[in-house]
Every structure is written in C-alpha cells, then in structure tokens.
Amino acid sequence: MLGSRLLEAENDVLLERLSEIVGPANILALSGDMAAYTEDWTGKYRGEALAVVRPASTAEVTEVVAACAASGVAIVPQGGRTGLCGGGVPVPGKPSVILSLTRMTKIRSLDAAGRTVVAEAGVVLETLQAEVAKSGLAFPLSFGAKGSCTIGGNLATNAGGSNVVRYGNTRELCLGIEAVLPDGSVINALTGLRKDNTGYDFKDLLIGAEGTLGVITAAVFKLFPEPTARATAFLSVASLDQAIEVLNKVQDRTGGAVEAFEYMSQPAIDVICRAFPDIRPPLEGTVETGVLLEVASIRPADGRVLQDGSIGLQNDLMEILAELMEAEFIVDAMLAQSERQRGELWRMRESVLESITANGPAHILDISLPLANVATFVTEMDQEAHSLGFQPLTIGHLGDGNLHYALAAAPSYDWSGLPLETAKEVAFALLTRLNGSFSAEHGIGQSKLPVMTKLKEPAQLAAMRAIKTALDPNNIMNPGKLIPLK
Template identity: 65%
Template sequence: MAPAPSSTQTEELLRKCAKSVGAAQVLRGGDDQVATYCKDWTGRYAATPLAVVRPKTTQEVSEIVRLCRAHGVPVVPSSGRTGLCGGGMPIADHSSMVVSLERMNAVRDLDADGRSITVEAGVVLQTVQERARDSGLIFPLTFGAQGSAMIGGALSTNAGGSNVVKYGTTRELCIGIEAVMPDGSVINALTGLRKDNTGYDLKDLLIGAEGTLGIVTAAVFKLSPIPLTRTTGFLSLAALSDAPAVLNRLQDRTGGGVEAFEYMPRAAVDVICRAFPGIRQPLEVPAETGLFFEVASSRADDATQGDDGASHLQDMVFAVLEEMMEEGVILDAMIAQSEQQRLDLWTMRESVLEAITANGPAYHMDISLPLAAIAEFVATMDDAMANMGFQPLTVGHLGDGNLHYALSAGPGQDWKALPLERAKEEAFDLLLRLKGSFSAEHGIGQSKLDVMRKLKQESQLAAMRAIKAALDPEGLMNPGKLIPAEGGMVSPRQETTPKERTR
C-alpha cells in the first residue's frame, strides 16, 4: 500500500474531485455529514476517510477512480451500508476515499415485454420492487433491509434473502452490468441478453467481489410475473430431518411453487415475541421445530377458487399437509386466511435480527449446508453449545440450505466469560466435515478474513489473489476486504450483535 498522501497532495486530489462532481458533493473528513459514511449499522466498523465523494454519473465515477489511482489513494465503494461484515467501510490504517453511489439512483429502463429492468447502483431495492410491480411484474429479491439496501451493495455481496429457493441469488437475477474498473475504464454490458458466450463472464466475476475488482454502477435484472395466488403458513415438524421431505413434496405437487421455506425454531420465535409484544406465536402449542413457508403461482388455473373459497393452489398445499400429518411428519399447521395474517407471518420472520439484537450480545454465523446435513449440524451444535453455556438462536432459509446460526448467552451466563473462540472452532470444524460453507449470503468483508484464510482452499485463494493483482495491481480497490493478505494474520473485530437497524 502506498504511503498516505501529504496534506498538499490531498488538497490537490479533493480540488480535482470537486471539479469533476461539484464542490457540494465532496465531503471532507471534518464535515459532520461524513460521519454517516464512517459507520455501518452493525456499529463494529468505523474509520474516517480522507473524504466522501458522491458522483451522479458513471463518467464521474470513472474520473474519481482515475484521480484516486493517480494519487495512490484507495477507493471504498459505499451503498446503503446495511451489510453485516464491514465490506463497505473504510479501514483505519488506510487513507481512503469513500465513493458513495447514492446519487446514482435512476431507473434507466423497464422492458415489460422482455421482462427486465435496468437500474443504477444507488437505487434502493424496494424502489426496484415497486417499479416492477407498477408494470405488472415482480423483482423477487427480498430481505429485511430492502427499504434501505441499495442495488450496488446487493450485487457486491451477491445478496440472497428469502426467495432464493425459487428465484436464485442476486447473481442469478442479474443479466448485465456496467462497471468502472480499477484503471477508470468502463465496462458497459447492459444489453440484457440471456445468451452471450463471448469470452470470460466479467459480470459474474464482479458480482460478489465486494468492490475489490471494480465498482458496479448499473445492472440489468430479470423480472418475473406477479403471483396470482399465494398460500402461506407455519408448520410444526416432528423432526428437523423431515424438512427436506416436506419441501420436496410441496415442490412436486405445486410445480416448484415454493418461494419461502424458513426454519424458525421455538427459541427464535420466543425471542421475537419478547422483543415485539405485538407478534404472537403462530400456533397454539409453540413449535419446537417451526417452519414458515409460502407457495405461490402465476397460473390462472392455480388461482381458481372452489365452492369453499379456497384456490386450487391452496387445495394442493392442504392435501400435502394432511398426508404428512397422517404420516406423523407434521404435528400442527396454520394457513394464513387473509392478507393481514400473511403479512403478520412475514413480519415475524423479518424481525428476527432486531429481536436477537434486543436479547443481548451474540455471535452470528451465516453458513450453508447440504439439505441432508442441516439436521445433523443443528443437533450436534445445539448440544455442544448448551454444554458451553450458550443458547443458540437460529433461523434459516432452509429451502436453499442457508442457516443464520447465532450464539447468545444461556440463562444466567455472562457473555464475556463464555468460550466463544472454542465454540467457533467447533462450529467451523463441523461445517467442514459436513461440506458446508462459512459464508452464504452476507459476504466476507473485514469480519471473516481470518476464517477465509483458515478454511478456504489455498489454491482458491491463490487464484483470487492472481485475479486481484491482474485487474488491480496497485491494490487500491476496497483494500482489506474479501481476500486475506498473504503472510500475517488479520485480526478483525470480534463479531457481536449489531445495533438496531434504522429503517
């Protein structure tokens, strides 16, 4: 890393940036507004950059990147700052420039016939959803921070969410990007073509790279038809090991209609109900192994109602649930009978992180496993963690194998006295044995560099470093994130429960 620029060099750089984007869009380190960009909502990562620059166009982003490169100043892309791993935050020992994409907030095009939408990186996820809905379509990417998370951040981490089981991650929804590379050149691949085999897929390389290979400034996404009917409910299962069978039977009967299939055990639901008294247990007898699910269809036949007012889709779901209750797989079930009941279930699911936050300090793992291995992981870990004094608070996107496994202090336990490092080691050893991943949808950022170094195959790390060196030889694009440096250990701050999200 090049040495920090002198005050004279810094002034020259900021003067040139102001000439490119306007003086009002260059926020200096002492400016009160800069504080907004110096901390993400986890509250764990904080550092003051040289300045924050807020470009409006791709050309302005290109000019800023070129200027920073010429002055040897690292660039940290910033979007909605709703990440959990510190990927969009400056690092204290790097005199960096934060490039906020918030002013790049245009919906450039919506092709209803081609079912695609072209948006800039600063567009808030919920805005994309609303614009798609206005055209009779949906943008299915959805997660708790959708009211503040921006498209650039979702692309940066390859965000997932609750609908991955049907629609895929951000990478699978994206069919074209525009990006500024580390030398300031612009890649424009916003054609929206479903097929384009003309060399390396730079789109897939940049998505999930957390800004270490360039800055994505715009993207084209696939849209889908609005479901005409939905069936949403909550189940109590006899055993977590039965969950894949329930998922598969629902998928088989409904033609792959499952959109959400979420693991919500009693401990997590109890914490939610304590934190939010307006939320109630969905079943009269609380489910030890709870599953929240939603099945949807855009087929007119599935939306057809019978004499009892139930849709054909609902009848198919009822038939599966009745069969599996007779088999002893499902112990109890509730089906939302109104849109409000459906929204209440979604509110319960999306309140879990805030509820865990309110419960006290916790360590959060974002992991993925083969479906067949999830029950073994949960059972083994829950027993081991209880013996160490922890209380697991787990939820997960069970349909795609993603668990958010959180450790909190057990009753009467002092969080600071608990053996967190030993618990983490046991968890990651078990994860490796079961062929899982230690990062499913939140990214690596700063928080998982040590784990990345320890658990990622060295050959894969070497390939990543080679790509990084080829595209960003000066190492100026979002340094200290995603790829652990060779040699000495990086010591990221210990993960604790994020502060409550501001919506």
C-alpha cells in the same frame, strides 16, 4: 513534518478535483458530516476517510476513480450501508475516499416483452420492486433490508434472502453489468442477452467481489410474472430431517412453486415475541421445527376463488399439508387466511435480526450446508453450544441450506465469560466435515478474513490474489476486504 505537510497538500488537491467532478454539495469532508458513512450497520466497524464522494453518473464515477488512482488513494464503494461484515467502511493504513452510489438512482429501462430491467447501483431494492410491479412483473430478490439496501450492494455481496430456493441469489438474477475498473476504464455489458459465449464473464467475476475489483454502477436483471396467487403457512414439523422431506414433497406436488421455506427454532420465536410483544406465536405450544412456507403461482386456475372464499392454491396447499399431517411429517400447521395474516407471519420472520440484537450480545454465523447435512449440523452444534453455556437462536433459509446460527448467552450465563472462539472453532470444524460454507450470503468484508485465511482452499485464495493483482495492482479498490493478505 515536511512529508506530512506535502501529503496534506496532495490530499487538498485531490479533494478539490473531486469537488469539481461531483459538485461541492456532493463531497463531504468534515468528520461530523461523514460519521454515518464511516460506521457499518452493526456498529462494530468504523473507519476514517478523506471524504465521502457522491457521484450521480457512471461518467462521474469514472473520473473519481481515475483521480483517486492517480493520487494513490483507496476507494471504498458504498451502497445502503446495511452490510453486516464491515465491507463498506475503510480500514486503517491507507488514505481512503468513500464512494457513495446513493445518487445513482435511475431505472434506465424496463423491457416488459423481454422481462428485463436496467437499474443503477443506488436504486433501493424495494423501489425497483415497486417500479416493475407497475408492469405486472416481479423482481424476486427479497430480505428484511429491502427498504434501504441498494442494488449495487446486493450485487457486491451476491445477496440471497428468502426466495433463493426458487429464483437463486442475486448472481442468478443478473444478466449483465456496467462497471468501472480500478484504472478508470468501463465495462459495458447491459445488453440483457441470455446467451453470450464470447469469453470470460466479467459479470460473474465482479458480483460477490465486494468492490475489490471495481465499482458496479448499473445492472440488467431478469424479471418474472407477478404471481396471481400465494398460499402461506406456518408449520411445526417433527424434525429438521423431515422438514427437508416436507420441502421436497410440497415442491413435487406444486410443480416447484415453493418461494420460501424458512426455518425458525422455538428459542428464536421466543426472542422475537419478547422483543415485539404485539407479535403472537402462530401456533399454540412449543414448536418442534418451525417452518414458514410460501408457495406462489401465475396459473389462473390457482387464483380461482372457491365457494368458501378461499383461493385454489390455498385449498391445494391445505390438502397437501393435511396429507403430510396424516403421515406424521407435520405436527401442526396454520394457513394464513388473509393478506393481514400473511403479513404477520412475514413480519415475525423479518424481525429476527432486530430481536436477537435486542436480546443482548450475540454472534451470528452465516453458514450454508448441503440440505442432507443441515439436521446433523444443528443437532451436533446445539449440543456443543449448550455445553459451552450458549443458547442457539437459529433461523435460516432452509430451502437452500442457509442457516443464520446465532450464539447468545444461555440463562444464568454472562456473555463476557463465554468461550466464543471455542464455539466458533467447533462450528467451523463441523462445517468442514459436513461440506458446508462459513459464509453464505452476507459476504466476507473484514469480519471473516481470519476464517477465510484458515479455511479457504489455498489454491482458490492464490487464484483470487492473482486476479486482484492483475486488475488492481496498486490495491486501491476496497483494500482490506474479502481477500486476506499473505
């Protein structure tokens, strides 16, 4: 009892100190006020916290981290709360403070000549995109949660999305970071240099670390010219193998202008149209292998308006698709003729997660494979899934080999009686055989710790633990995430 009272007194002292740092209005300590912060987007992961602290500057983050470190209290960094793996909520067993970075919303600078931008961790992705667009530039990271996810979370999970095929993941878009380490020291590497061989690159160490090594407070990103022309189409391709050939042929003919190459299976399209009745299938009949294709260009010639009102890039893509149909790679195709039609195609793609959720219980595997092995995985896994009573609802960023393979109950089967663990084991064994990864872009968090333990190479796990121990010896940075305990 005495120990409990002493602990409460110590926590009260810490909360008072945190209140002094960020101001009383920016610390939440009542369970009702903290409820939205202690549960992740999926609803599967809930935690308890001593408080939610909302700093407005890197200096305040530094003081918060130092105060928590001195008290032995864990810190759980949190952004827009759009994660799917439980990485942004506390785990039982260690008193925690949630460090919400949503007040750190400054876009500190934009260098139009150097095509870089410096943004703080709490900047919403869509807000950043809108701001740089005013200068005729683009930040190409894109996915469905762009209206609520934050830059800090994108960095912490090395987020991907639909444009990875051309621009890469968040890691490839980042030139430098500012971060607070577990001891309260600050790494400041926001120079925006594209060449800097002066030792270990802490940027690449902290990106994708899910807040387990420090708190990213700001970053400098590459920007690109805003495309002057886009052409968007929905294709029914003869097979997944041939879809990869279509990707490469379109890349070759357009000079690598493919920005998105998104796979959508017919069952996934059916689920979307049931969940959103106003969304119409873009093609008549059953789609063999559905692909949402988008190419973009900054060349003035590609943006030229032709006599029929179409633009050059659309006309060029139409010719390419016609040739591929003649060669029987493509079964059918629909080319968006307006921004409205383009928007409808993208709305269909970006409604997948909500639609699968509305369809009923499901388990989504976020996986990646070498492009040459994607078709083999889908063919073999679909057969196994059907035999176990599941209906696969598969979509994915096919251009970079990332599949979101969702397992739902097949018609007439009850989810509660299905052998989910067996299906997962089959999938992971198949991934291992085909040189794939069990986590492509959603991170590890809490949900994938068991498979991390089982499938991650032991030498890599040992190296990760050594780095964690060196930088965070007291395990106060987002404990219970990413790195399995021995």
